[in-house]
Amino acid sequence: MDIDLVKAGFTKYLKQGNYRITPERFHVLDAVLCFDGHFDADELYLRLKSNDIRVSRATVYNTLDLLQECGVVAKYRFGDNHSRYEKTFGKPHHDHLICLQCGDIIEFVNRKIETVQEEVCLENNFKPQSASLQIFGVCAKCRQQ
Amino acid sequence: MDIDLVKAGFTKYLKQGNYRITPERFHVLDAVLCFDGHFDADELYLRLKSNDIRVSRATVYNTLDLLQECGVVAKYRFGDNHSRYEKTFGKPHHDHLICLQCGDIIEFVNRKIETVQEEVCLENNFKPQSASLQIFGVCAKCRQQ
DNA sequence: CTCGGTGCAAATGCTTTGCAATGTC
DNA sequence: GACATTGCAAAGCATTTGCACCGAG
Numbered sequence: 001m002d003i004d005l006v007k008a009g010f011t012k013y014l015k016q017g018n019y020r021i022t023p024e025r026f027h028v029l030d031a032v033l034c035f036d037g038h039f040d041a042d043e044l045y046l047r048l049k050s051n052d053i054r055v056s057r058a059t060v061y062n063t064l065d066l067l068q069e070c071g072v073v074a075k076y077r078f079g080d081n082h083s084r085y086e087k088t089f090g091k092p093h094h095d096h097l098i099c100l101q102c103g104d105i106i107e108f109v110n111r112k113i114e115t116v117q118e119e120v121c122l123e124n125n126f127k128p129q130s131a132s133l134q135i136f137g138v139c140a141k142c143r144q145q
Numbered sequence: 146m147d148i149d150l151v152k153a154g155f156t157k158y159l160k161q162g163n164y165r166i167t168p169e170r171f172h173v174l175d176a177v178l179c180f181d182g183h184f185d186a187d188e189l190y191l192r193l194k195s196n197d198i199r200v201s202r203a204t205v206y207n208t209l210d211l212l213q214e215c216g217v218v219a220k221y222r223f224g225d226n227h228s229r230y231e232k233t234f235g236k237p238h239h240d241h242l243i244c245l246q247c248g249d250i251i252e253f254v255n256r257k258i259e260t261v262q263e264e265v266c267l268e269n270n271f272k273p274q275s276a277s278l279q280i281f282g283v284c285a286k287c288r289q290q
Numbered sequence: 291c292t293c294g295g296t297g298c299a300a301a302t303g304c305t306t307t308g309c310a311a312t313g314t315c
Numbered sequence: 316g317a318c319a320t321t322g323c324a325a326a327g328c329a330t331t332t333g334c335a336c337c338g339a340g
Contacts, residue, residue, distance in 0.1 A: 022296080025295090054297090056297045062296090
């Protein structure tokens, strides 16, 4: 809930990695935090633009990568040809049901999935950093028709 | 194990969808069935080419989509910017551990994951068609170093 | 003052498309 | 014969990059 905490975390991450603190990076961060739900790089770029904040696409992409690395945003790749992002702040880890008919994306949380994933990692001596599960199919709405 | 069964299935799928039975489509299918492990569209194209089978890239992409639709291949999208495929024939459903350091992809099978996925779908009245779980992190080999 | 970051436009690389020729049904 | 499919090359599209300028440290 505390946006300043996220900013502080990002600042720390930048300093640790010897990245510079630039206004553009924080403009992108602000926009990300305002965005509810999924968005792609271009949507974010356009939103910044419409708020009269001049940041180039290149910087948006660059900053989104940084934000992903430090865990502020999650990057997803569903069926189509571009990446979608989402702030992870204030949200528990969740996965996605993707409707192949209407394109809707439904989020769900399931503790058991996490548990099983941890098991698998242990078995394989694999150190997990992030995970994503997508189930493709037909959603409840479309099934009614 | 029976490759002819897959071919028959593909033929049936094509007929049902009013797609034509062309030699090119079956050349692509053959190449797919020969390929062990993951491959991308271009690798498949090059393999066909090196076997003196003339099929254009466009046809490879088109056919891979058809093969995915009828469940002969699975299409994955890992971190990078292109799609990877894999025949599903003769292989139980499995998921992937992706090493962020060496890029290795480790497959694993876990029945519990399937079960939990089925649960989630039931809860959401969602009719699943396919699912993919990727866990990103550091593999055993890289951890030793 | 140094060197990383930025903006712009141009490049990249996977994938799709337009169109004429081909071959299935 | 009709029309889906093919091949080719060219277009599309998200993303990255090269380079000159700018500004954080």
